[in-house]
Amino acid sequence: MTTASATIDKNGLDALIKALAGRGFRVVGPTLRDSAIVYDDIGSAKDLPEGWTDEQDGGTYRLVRRNDEALFGYAVGPHSWKKFLHPPIQSLWKAARSGKLTVHVEGAPSVPEKFALFGVRACELHAIAIQDKVFLHGPHGDPHYRARRENAFIVAVNCSKAGGTCFCVSMNTGPRVGSGFDIAITELADRGRFVVEAGTERGREVLAELPQQQASNEDAAAAGKVIEKTAASMGRHMKSDDVHRLLLANLEHPRWDDVAERCLACANCTMVCPTCFCTTVDESTDLTGTESSRTRRWDSCFTIEFSYLHGGTVRPTTRSRYRQWMTHKLATWHDQFGTSGCVGCGRCITWCPVGIDITQEVAAIRGEPT
Amino acid sequence: MARKTIKVDYLARVEGEGAFKVVVRDGAVKQAELRIFEPPRFYEAFLRGRSFMEVPDITARICGICPIAYMMGSTHAIEKVLGIKLDGQLRELRRLIYCGEWIESHVLHAFMLHAPDFLGYDSAIAMARDHGDLVKKALDFKKTGNEIMTTVGGREIHPINVRVGGFYRVPSRRELAPLLDKLKAARDFAVEAVRVVSKFDFPDCERDYEFVALRHPNEYPLNEGRLVSNKGLDIPIEDYDETFEETHVEHSTALHSHIRGRGAYFTGPMARYSLNFDKLTPTAQQAAREAGLGPTCNNPFRSIVIRLVEALYAAEEAIRIIEAYEPPDRPFVEGSVRAGSGCHATEAPRGICYHRYTLDDTGTVTFARIAAPTSQNQPTIENDLTSFVGGWLDLPDKELQHRCEQAIRNYDPCISCSTHFLKLDVDRG
Amino acid sequence: MGKKPRLAVWKFASCDGCQLSLLDCEDELLAVAGAVDIAYFPEATRGEIKGKYDVSLVEGSITTAHDAERILDVRTRSRVLITIGACATAGGIQALRNFADVKEFASVVYAHPEYIHTLETSTPIAAHVKVEYELRGCPIDKRQLVEVISAFIAGRRPVTPAHSTCIECKLKGNVCVMVAHGKPCLGPVTHAGCGALCPSYDRGCYGCFGPQETPNTVSLSRQMAALGMSEENLKRIYSTFNAYSEDFRKERERHGS
Amino acid sequence: MVPRVARVRRRTREIADVSTLTLEMEDGRPFRYEPGQFNMMTAFDVGEVAISISGDPDRAEDGLVHTIREVGIVSGAVARLTTGEAVGIRGPYGRGWPVDVARGSDVVIMAGGLGLAPLRPLIYAVLNARKDFGKVVLLYGARNPAEILYRAELEQWRRRLDVDIQVTVDTARDDWYGSVGVVTTLVPRATFDARNTIAYVCGPEIMMRFAAAALRDKGIQDESMYLSMERNMKCGIGLCGHCQMGPVFVCRDGPVFRNDHLRPLMSVKEL
């Protein structure tokens, strides 16, 4: 559902952030930190990375100045929104013990923070939709995810620049935002304006409060152009239509050995991936033996413990662990959740310390020259 | 007469491992030896061939109790080679992190190691059963020192944020701010702590020491100053090697230092205090006076009071630095790598810690020398003990041993930097 | 729970930092002392309970013949022996002697090397006796120390994962210093535990927790070389506090002797 | 994700390192489940592990029954719980043994070692409705006579005469009069109508591989065989990712799988 669009300027954008904060949302969005664009609390449009962009490639990310004042002129960075909706550490329950026989267990409350996710890209909307399938649509849901997710307000942004490792076009996930947002923004950097549209009723309500103008046909056309240009400049490509069959038919391909020689089994790819959802649990106890608790923490299929069974681990080699990761993302995810587990955001390529590139690995297995 | 060696228990609550041997002949103490067994670790040897950038991280590992001292000594010495001199907020941040270490180390020694002696407990933990509130507050004080180190340095033991030229990352005002309230509470406790320990039962004892410490025109010395003594010494740090000499004695893996041609000297809190009383903050001076200390102090048994006066000073100094803090524009200053030799001394909690390095034109260390405070003090400790033990010879061995232990603890001998257990050997001939 | 377990703390060649970590647990120290009998801990108490201990924390490496004997005694007196820190677990920085001539080392430091009695090598505790559990780090992380003690009391497995430091770094939300700043970092091959400290302070990890469970140092070195690290510095970066751990030792050797 | 509290009503030592706990839910209500399902059991302070339910599904009011081998810290803590102690229960989870598919057919049940525990609810279910099934064969292999689980019950069943019970051990001393050899050696001798048989197999993975092969040799199709898998599990409900085996989550899609689905997965090394 979209409505006739309007345009707002930077003040309007600032008003949007404040309107959301005023509605009790914790507004989180792109901001500069440690020479990267991360997702963190933002209080006003000033906190956005004005005039910055990024250069990304396998294993490298550099911020560079743009020659304009664009607020959204960069691709996705090291963080994804899962850090808010599916946080790295989640308390599950506490148990109080009095004596040996009495234990009282109390579930961690799912009092959710109300997040307004500001600046969500098309691939990221897809990633959120994928995590929804995992955490909401299976036989057992995750109450903590549900609470945060149901409250979240989403301000999406159409990408005006493809990153060096982006391949959403190949994965049919972008760069145009389709659905799943409350408000969508397209930045017309050269005109200092943003074309905005509402995707939901509450989005419409919020937009109505902002100082705005009717979008001219010209602005609307320019917004379309921005997206087209982005689509035409993807940093990476991957033929994805047959990848399920391709990978599952090549589980013993020599390329897995080749990648194992390079892969550090460091798990960065899984940590940065917006769809990776695996977790483990930690038991903790106090020194007096009266309280214990269980906490959930992001885990990765690259660790030895991940597949540990008494007497040994199912995937002792990096070869089998990398294969698990990649085949899960691109193939078995379809079997499990009816969708790809990869949205083509390119994070795993950029943030792999040694630049292992999922698109190249697929190409190599396909037998294409890499 | 047959040789009779009385072996007494281990000495605990000193950091490091050593033993104490007393040779008695004809009812008089002939010799007292502080034996340091800490296995040699050969830092000065394996520092050769390392890059200057690695030195602070490596030297930190000389001692887990005062890593900052080794990091400060080595960074400053190397900076002299590279032509770096820090000023402004970077210099202040270095003082701040050192204040953290002083607090941690002094409070650890005063309350965890030393106070139990005066109050008649085996340990601070045992002491906590009767003096719970005091121990808890002391732990909080110590923790505040540690928190300075973790905030500025990343962690309390072997901080990771100190580098040649400054820091890897400087804290924001927001990161330092939470320390202020804690430091203010710590300062208030420190005033009380000085008062509490000043009431301990101290033997009368006046020793004639040559105190050696750094002295700086504008501040209580931490990282900078000239080497001065109460007997006329006043030299730049560069003259250290000419003025002091280290000898190697058979009974110890720590080297012994002397002032050339003069003999033993004494460095550490008592020396610093006696040579720099005028540079303490008014609150610290007043706390010292109320504790019955003059501007100098020659009674080693009172060193515990001085440590806490210094901890009080460090808390106030930290407050001052944090209140005035503005993050510098860059976390470190880059120097130019060149061949050369540089030395420096700083005031570790236990006294002067001297470093000298020679680098080649690639910044590789070709020579390293480090003089830890405990080895500088060892001859003085032995002299003192020789004198004390003489008066205690009639005591039963168990009592004698306990006295010796307590006396040794006056010096807070961090034996791991030179060198743990102190085994007492009394050879009564 | 019955009788309180008896804890002993032992020191071999080391800087005292790891056992000091226990005294640095200001918030938990009294609770620890309530939960266990601190039966032997010379750095903190002159009280000593003789006999056997339920758990011994051992700091330091074996560098003298005397210590090689002493560790055997510690073992026979301990039900569970936990090594704490890089010295006890990998030989420590002093294990650099294992790649050098100790006599020459002694002559550099001491005027009378003949007074110095030391072994040619600095070796981890596990090279001498059976070790139930190893706590990594130079120094250990005090939260991990409390975790190990709490886990021991509760009879559970301590949560001290052996995966890469990168996972902790990402859990924290750090920006990768290698990818975003081009700084060489040992995080990908280093055992977790410190909470990714160095990268949180804008520097690369230098590996003070030793190798992770499946370190691929060869691939990482290749990348660090691409970032401009010289062979000499590659050798140095593996030659610190865990230089004598098998994985780092081998990688060290690949970069010249 | 939050366990319910149950209490140990009875603990029976089965064999050296295996105990059976009978539990009572704190709310007093019977715990209903399907044969082959499992629970996530928490030993408070220690941790949580996946454990199959080993009781009689038709007698849930008699308590919730689990049989546990002490292999490590958590399983050890669970197995050593004593009467009255609290234990955390999440479940029942997973897809268990399909019983209905075997009505009207012969039933072959093959168990190796502790694999008999997850199969016991199935055995009860079949015996409780004995006339619905054709021949019922139980082939059971243990490492040695001392390792034979549920010995008394096996004797009881043997006396019923309407089940064929064969037990073998890998190794034995002279005082063992039964058969010696791995469990697959029992297959050729067992009598059932291979074209109309449903087989249920549980045991170590390697045992199940050989068992399936032996049953296939005997003419049973993979489509008629069900195996129960084990994988590392942290949640039991398809959220933690640990139990993946290619396209399946063992906790959610299994642990019991029909072998025509499972075999291709089992044949990939380190999947």
Ligand SMILES: Cc1cc2nc3c(=O)[nH]c(=O)nc-3n(C[C@H](O)[C@H](O)[C@H](O)COP(=O)(O)OP(=O)(O)OC[C@H]3O[C@@H](n4cnc5c(N)ncnc54)[C@H](O)[C@@H]3O)c2cc1C
């Ligand atoms: C569906 C299912 C049903 C099971 N039913 C039973 C049963 O009825 N009786 C029984 O005794 N055992 C059963 N197991 C195996 C039992 O879960 C393991 O023996 C137990 O997890 C070992 O944990 P530990 O901590 O004692 O051992 P450790 O070897 O110390 O294991 C460490 C951790 O690895 C994981 N792990 C290790 N082995 C296994 C395993 N085989 N399966 C899953 N996770 C494992 C656990 O998270 C465990 O806490 C079952 C496993 C599964 C998956």
Ligand code: SF4
């Ligand atoms: S697999 Fe890589 S490209 Fe795909 S969604 Fe995950 S991080 Fe992005």
Ligand code: SF4
């Ligand atoms: S693919 Fe890259 S990021 Fe992922 S585990 Fe391997 S080395 Fe680490």
Ligand code: SF4
């Ligand atoms: S990041 Fe690496 S070097 Fe730094 S503290 Fe952690 S393990 Fe040690």
